[in-house]
Amino acid sequence: MDLYIGLLGCGTVGAGVVSLVRRRAGKVADMTGSRPVVKTILVRDTTKDRxxxxxxERLTTNPDDVLHDDAIQVVVETIGGIEPAKTYILEALKRKKHVVTANKDLIAVHGPEILRVAAENRVSVLFEAAVGGAIPLVGPLKENLTANEVTDLKGIINGTTNFILSEMTARHIDFEEALAMAQELGYAEADPSSDVDGLDAARKLVILSSIGFQTQVHLSDVRVEGIRHITATDVRYADELGYVIKLLAVGRDRGGELTLAVRPTLIPKVHPLAHVSDAYNALYVRGDAAGDLMFFGRGAGRMPTASAVVGDIISLIRNLKLGYVVSSPNGGAATTKPVVDREDERYKYYFRLLAQDQPGVFASIAQLFGENHASMETVLQKRVRGSCAEIVIVTHDISSSKARRMIADLKALEHLHAVECVMPVEPVAE
Amino acid sequence: MDLYIGLLGCGTVGAGVVSLVRRRAGKVADMTGSRPVVKTILVRDTTKDRxxxxxxERLTTNPDDVLHDDAIQVVVETIGGIEPAKTYILEALKRKKHVVTANKDLIAVHGPEILRVAAENRVSVLFEAAVGGAIPLVGPLKENLTANEVTDLKGIINGTTNFILSEMTARHIDFEEALAMAQELGYAEADPSSDVDGLDAARKLVILSSIGFQTQVHLSDVRVEGIRHITATDVRYADELGYVIKLLAVGRDRGGELTLAVRPTLIPKVHPLAHVSDAYNALYVRGDAAGDLMFFGRGAGRMPTASAVVGDIISLIRNLKLGYVVSSPNGGAATTKPVVDREDERYKYYFRLLAQDQPGVFASIAQLFGENHASMETVLQKRVRGSCAEIVIVTHDISSSKARRMIADLKALEHLHAVECVMPVEPVAE
Structure with missing residues (x-):
C-alpha cells in the first residue's frame, strides 16, 4: 500500500527529503507494510533544477494541490519562516493530515498553537529536524529521559556561528572575513543576522527547553547575544589563555525557575565542547537520575536534515498503522515555570578593555575590581595603537549581576576608552 | 488510576527503580493519567537492607506473587544473568504482562525468542537500560535513525574496563592493581571475567548491531579480545606515542557484510573517544544520511540505569493508554546478513616484542616486516631485563589478515622471545 506525502517547498532540505524517501521506500515498505511516496511538491518555480x-512526483505552484488532496496523508513542510508555512500547516492539520516540519522559527514561536490544532484534529506534528539537524534530541528528551528532572541544557546549536568562530580561530581572521567565507560556502545566508545575532540558537533553545523542562518558554525569555563584536584579538587572547570562543546556548531549571541564555563563551580547551568545530552541533543534557549526557552530530545540511525528517515520516507511518497519535511536545504537562535572570549565577569573566597608556590607569581599574571583590586570576596588558593599552582580565567566579554592574562602572572610569568585550568562562567539565 | 509494577530483583538497579518510580509517580500521573506503583518485589532475602x-511495596521470595498477580501489568526484571530471569520473563509475557529489563546477557543471547513470545502475546519488551546505561541508544537507533543505512557503530560500552584502563593510564599501575581498585569501589565484580575479557561489551555490541544493522547477529559472530594482557608498559608506550588504550567495540556493515569486534585499541589523544574516561560510555553511529553522530553518558550505576528503566516504564504507560505495542527490535525486518572476518580492513598496528639483545635480531624483525610490505611508522627499542630488548613498532596501514600472519611469523623467529602485545590503532577522527 502506498502512503502519499505532500511536500511544501523543495530547497536544499526538500530535495534531500525527495531523494531519501525514494532511497528508503522499499525498506520502509518491508518494515511497515506501507511504501512512502512523495506525490506532489509545492514550489515557486516548476522549471528550476533542484x-x-x-x-x-508532480510539481505545482498551487498549495491546494497538496492541502486539498484527500489521498495525501502526510504533509512535509520545508519552506521555512513563519508565513506562508504557518497557514499551510494549520490548513493541513484541519484537513486531518499529519505534519512533519524542519521549521524551528515556526515551532519556537507558534508551537503551542500548532500543537493545539493538531490535538483538536487528532493528528500528529513531528519536528525532530527543527533542532540539531541529524542529531536525535527531541526524541530522547520526549521519550527516553522522561524519568528525569532535566536541570541543564547546554550546547552549540548553531552551525553557522560555530563555523565562523572555528575559522576565526584556525585562520586568525576577523569576523567579517570568516562570515564572507561562510557565505561563499553556503553556510551563511546573504542576510546572516538570524544566525550571527544568536536568534537561530535562541529559537532552538526555546524548543529544547519547552520539552526538556516540561513547560512553555518564549523567545523573549532568552537573553540573546550574538558574535558580531568578537574580534580576532579576542580569539587570540582566548587561545593564549587556554580557551576557545563558542556561541553557547544555556538553559537551567533551578527549583522550577528557568534561566535561558545564548552568548559567546570562553570554553577551556580541555572541555569536550571545545572540540565541536565547523558545522557540528553538540548538546549536553543533565538529568537528576541520568547525570550528564552528550549528543553530537551534524546540525544542518541537506542529508542530515533529511535524515531527521524522513525518520519522523517513518515514525508516523508506524504510528498510523497502530492508530497512535503523538502527544504534545511537553508531554501534556501544562505547567508554567517563571523565567528569571538569576543574579547568583557565578562564572569567571573575561574582560578586554582599551585604556589610555599612562600611569595610574591600571591602578584605577584594579581598584574597581577590588571594590567589587572580583579577584583577578589573570591579567595581560599590551601596548597598542600609540598611547593605548589593551588590558585583558580574567576574574575568579563572580555573579552575572556583578559583571554587569562592573561593566557600567568601568565605562564611567576616566582614561578608559572602551569595554571592548566581556564574556563568561565555562568551567572545566567534571 | 494506579498502574501496578512487579519488580524481579532488588539489587543496585532494582533499588534505584523503586526510589525513582516513587519520586516521579506524581509527574507521570499528571502526564498520562496513570500513577506507577511498585506493588510487589521478588527478593531472595526479605530482611536485607537495600x-x-x-x-x-510488598517483599516476597515467591515469584508467583509477581507473575500470577493479575493486577500487575508491567514486570521489571533487574535480576541479571540468564536463569531464572529468562523463565520469569517468558512466564510474565505469557500472562500478558509487559516487560522492562536491563538484562543485556539475556537480550543478547535470547532476545529473538523473548521478542517472539512478546509478539505472540501482544505485549511489549523494552530494554533501553541493557546498553549504555542512561544513554539513549536503543530508542534513537529504533526510532530516529530509521531513515539511514547505519554503516558503523563504534564505541566504549563497558565502564569497568574503561575505569581500569583510565586508572592504569592516570596512575601508571598494572592491570591487577587497577582491577583490585575497581573491585574495591564496586565497579568490578569478584569474578571480573565477563567485563575484563570483553564479553559484556560483546553482548552490548550484539544488541546494538541487531538494531542498527537491522538483522540478527549472535554472540559467536563477535571477535572478542579482553584487556588482561595489557600492561603498564603498553600504556606507557601508547602515551609516549600519543595514544591512549581503550577497549573498543566496533561493528561495520559493508554492503550487507558485517564485521563485529571487541578489542583493545590505541586511540589518538586528539580523538574524542580518548577523553571518555572512568565509568562513562560513548558510541559513534555513522548513517549514510545522518553522517557521524556521537552519544555520551554514564554507562552504569544505580540511578543512571534506573533512569533508562523508568523511561521505558513511562513509554509503556503512554503506549498502554493508546493501545500501542512496541515492535521487535529490528523493526520487523527479517533479513539476515553474513558476518565475515574482513581480510581487507586496514589499520596501523602496534607491536610490542621481546627479543634477545644481540646483533642481527632487529635486522631479522625488520626484514620480516619488509617482506610483508608492512612499513614502519615508528620504532622504539629499549634494553630491559639483562640481555633482553623490548621493541615497539607502529606500522603504516596493513590489513588485519596480514597482521595476524605476521604475528605467527614473528613467533617463529629465532631469538624473539615473545610477541607481547599487538593492537590496532584507530585513525584520527575526520
Whole structure:
C-alpha cells in the first residue's frame, strides 16, 4: 500500500527529503507494510533544477494541490519562516493530515498553537529536524529521559556561528572575513543576522527547553547575544589563555525557575565542547537520575536534515498503522515555570578593555575590581595603537549581576576608552 | 488510576527503580493519567537492607506473587544473568504482562525468542537500560535513525574496563592493581571475567548491531579480545606515542557484510573517544544520511540505569493508554546478513616484542616486516631485563589478515622471545 506525502517547498532540505524517501521506500515498505511516496511538491518555480531528477512526483505552484488532496496523508513542510508555512500547516492539520516540519522559527514561536490544532484534529506534528539537524534530541528528551528532572541544557546549536568562530580561530581572521567565507560556502545566508545575532540558537533553545523542562518558554525569555563584536584579538587572547570562543546556548531549571541564555563563551580547551568545530552541533543534557549526557552530530545540511525528517515520516507511518497519535511536545504537562535572570549565577569573566597608556590607569581599574571583590586570576596588558593599552582580565567566579554592574562602572572610569568585550568562562567539565 | 509494577530483583538497579518510580509517580500521573506503583518485589532475602525504605511495596521470595498477580501489568526484571530471569520473563509475557529489563546477557543471547513470545502475546519488551546505561541508544537507533543505512557503530560500552584502563593510564599501575581498585569501589565484580575479557561489551555490541544493522547477529559472530594482557608498559608506550588504550567495540556493515569486534585499541589523544574516561560510555553511529553522530553518558550505576528503566516504564504507560505495542527490535525486518572476518580492513598496528639483545635480531624483525610490505611508522627499542630488548613498532596501514600472519611469523623467529602485545590503532577522527 502506498502512503502519499505532500511536500511544501523543495530547497536544499526538500530535495534531500525527495531523494531519501525514494532511497528508503522499499525498506520502509518491508518494515511497515506501507511504501512512502512523495506525490506532489509545492514550489515557486516548476522549471528550476533542484539537483534531484523528478520521476512520478508532480510539481505545482498551487498549495491546494497538496492541502486539498484527500489521498495525501502526510504533509512535509520545508519552506521555512513563519508565513506562508504557518497557514499551510494549520490548513493541513484541519484537513486531518499529519505534519512533519524542519521549521524551528515556526515551532519556537507558534508551537503551542500548532500543537493545539493538531490535538483538536487528532493528528500528529513531528519536528525532530527543527533542532540539531541529524542529531536525535527531541526524541530522547520526549521519550527516553522522561524519568528525569532535566536541570541543564547546554550546547552549540548553531552551525553557522560555530563555523565562523572555528575559522576565526584556525585562520586568525576577523569576523567579517570568516562570515564572507561562510557565505561563499553556503553556510551563511546573504542576510546572516538570524544566525550571527544568536536568534537561530535562541529559537532552538526555546524548543529544547519547552520539552526538556516540561513547560512553555518564549523567545523573549532568552537573553540573546550574538558574535558580531568578537574580534580576532579576542580569539587570540582566548587561545593564549587556554580557551576557545563558542556561541553557547544555556538553559537551567533551578527549583522550577528557568534561566535561558545564548552568548559567546570562553570554553577551556580541555572541555569536550571545545572540540565541536565547523558545522557540528553538540548538546549536553543533565538529568537528576541520568547525570550528564552528550549528543553530537551534524546540525544542518541537506542529508542530515533529511535524515531527521524522513525518520519522523517513518515514525508516523508506524504510528498510523497502530492508530497512535503523538502527544504534545511537553508531554501534556501544562505547567508554567517563571523565567528569571538569576543574579547568583557565578562564572569567571573575561574582560578586554582599551585604556589610555599612562600611569595610574591600571591602578584605577584594579581598584574597581577590588571594590567589587572580583579577584583577578589573570591579567595581560599590551601596548597598542600609540598611547593605548589593551588590558585583558580574567576574574575568579563572580555573579552575572556583578559583571554587569562592573561593566557600567568601568565605562564611567576616566582614561578608559572602551569595554571592548566581556564574556563568561565555562568551567572545566567534571 | 494506579498502574501496578512487579519488580524481579532488588539489587543496585532494582533499588534505584523503586526510589525513582516513587519520586516521579506524581509527574507521570499528571502526564498520562496513570500513577506507577511498585506493588510487589521478588527478593531472595526479605530482611536485607537495600538502601531504600520500603513503604507499601510488598517483599516476597515467591515469584508467583509477581507473575500470577493479575493486577500487575508491567514486570521489571533487574535480576541479571540468564536463569531464572529468562523463565520469569517468558512466564510474565505469557500472562500478558509487559516487560522492562536491563538484562543485556539475556537480550543478547535470547532476545529473538523473548521478542517472539512478546509478539505472540501482544505485549511489549523494552530494554533501553541493557546498553549504555542512561544513554539513549536503543530508542534513537529504533526510532530516529530509521531513515539511514547505519554503516558503523563504534564505541566504549563497558565502564569497568574503561575505569581500569583510565586508572592504569592516570596512575601508571598494572592491570591487577587497577582491577583490585575497581573491585574495591564496586565497579568490578569478584569474578571480573565477563567485563575484563570483553564479553559484556560483546553482548552490548550484539544488541546494538541487531538494531542498527537491522538483522540478527549472535554472540559467536563477535571477535572478542579482553584487556588482561595489557600492561603498564603498553600504556606507557601508547602515551609516549600519543595514544591512549581503550577497549573498543566496533561493528561495520559493508554492503550487507558485517564485521563485529571487541578489542583493545590505541586511540589518538586528539580523538574524542580518548577523553571518555572512568565509568562513562560513548558510541559513534555513522548513517549514510545522518553522517557521524556521537552519544555520551554514564554507562552504569544505580540511578543512571534506573533512569533508562523508568523511561521505558513511562513509554509503556503512554503506549498502554493508546493501545500501542512496541515492535521487535529490528523493526520487523527479517533479513539476515553474513558476518565475515574482513581480510581487507586496514589499520596501523602496534607491536610490542621481546627479543634477545644481540646483533642481527632487529635486522631479522625488520626484514620480516619488509617482506610483508608492512612499513614502519615508528620504532622504539629499549634494553630491559639483562640481555633482553623490548621493541615497539607502529606500522603504516596493513590489513588485519596480514597482521595476524605476521604475528605467527614473528613467533617463529629465532631469538624473539615473545610477541607481547599487538593492537590496532584507530585513525584520527575526520
Amino acid at each position: 539537483g534531484v531528477p523528478f520521476e512520478h | 538502601g531504600v525504605p520500603f513503604e507499601h
